[in-house]
Amino acid sequence: MQIIMLGPPGAGKGTQSKRLAQKLKVSHISTGDLLRQNEKEQTSLGKDAKDFMNRGLLVPDELVAQMLQERFNATDIKNGFILDGYPRNLNQAKTLEVILEKKQISIDTVIYLDTSVPVIIQRLTGRRVCSGCQANYHIKNMPPKKDGYCDQCNQTLYQRTDDNEATVMKRLDVYKKEVSTLIDYYKEKHLLVEFSADEDAGVVLQKIAEYLSGNDSPKN
Ligand code: ADP
Numbered sequence: 211m212q213i214i215m216l217g218p219p220g221a222g223k224g225t226q227s228k229r230l231a232q233k234l235k236v237s238h239i240s241t242g243d244l245l246r247q248n249e250k251e252q253t254s255l256g257k258d259a260k261d262f263m264n265r266g267l268l269v270p271d272e273l274v275a276q277m278l279q280e281r282f283n284a285t286d287i288k289n290g291f292i293l294d295g296y297p298r299n300l301n302q303a304k305t306l307e308v309i310l311e312k313k314q315i316s317i318d319t320v321i322y323l324d325t326s327v328p329v330i331i332q333r334l335t336g337r338r339v340c341s342g343c344q345a346n347y348h349i350k351n352m353p354p355k356k357d358g359y360c361d362q363c364n365q366t367l368y369q370r371t372d373d374n375e376a377t378v379m380k381r382l383d384v385y386k387k388e389v390s391t392l393i394d395y396y397k398e399k400h401l402l403v404e405f406s407a408d409e410d411a412g413v414v415l416q417k418i419a420e421y422l423s424g425n426d427s428p429k430n
């Protein structure tokens with residue numbers, strides 16, 4: 211199964227993608243995670259991307275496209291994937307189409323996680339990320355068992371530098387500018403399914419899983 215996760219920062223794309231990928235036994239591809247990995251390893255891409263990310267801006271399309279192209283050359287892609295954080299604008303959607311066409315892969319579903327602004331801000335400013343396995347936590351909604359440490363790998367949790375209120379607002383601006391074009395694009399292809407993502411992660415996951423297993427009718 212090949213799925214795209216669409217939604218504002220804080221919609222829970224990462225959380226839902228990780229859980230769904232596990233459930234469906236497919237790969238989770240997050241362009242944000244890949245970029246942060248590059249930053250951590252101080253690759254030339256990481257150095258170029260860092261400043262854009264810290265300011266809440268999109269990393270230039272060419273840079274992300276090349277990174278994604280490389281990721282799609284890995285063999286695990288054949289088993290299916292959930293793409294999280296890409297595309298973020300029409301140009302990226304078209305780039306993705308070219309990459310996938312060459313590999314004769316098609317997208318089955320685009321899941322749009324609709325989320326309200328107060329929920330977004332509450333989620334992102336309280337988010338903590340594992341420095342080892344990138345698992346997401348929230349100081350209130352999803353606290354780790356041991357304060358400051360990952361339940362799964364016991365490494366320390368950190369707060370992303372772009373998860374402060376000012377940068378969150380900037381990320382939202384950038385998102386809003388592009389999202390309606392993307393939504394229209396995938397609606398036209400009859401791929402878009404919309405879910406309200408304001409509820410708890412478990413509730414949202416259940417709705418998506420039900421839909422994907424065919425027990426529910428599309429919401430749009
Ligand atoms: P969020 O969706 O919550 O903002 P991500 O981890 O997906 O978090 O992305 C964090 C940052 O990484 C973005 O603000 C942007 O700078 C960069 N980034 C991630 N994906 C892309 C992309 N497809 N194109 C350009 N920049 C990206």
Ligand code: ZN
Nearest residue numbers: 340343360363
């Ligand atoms: Zn961890």
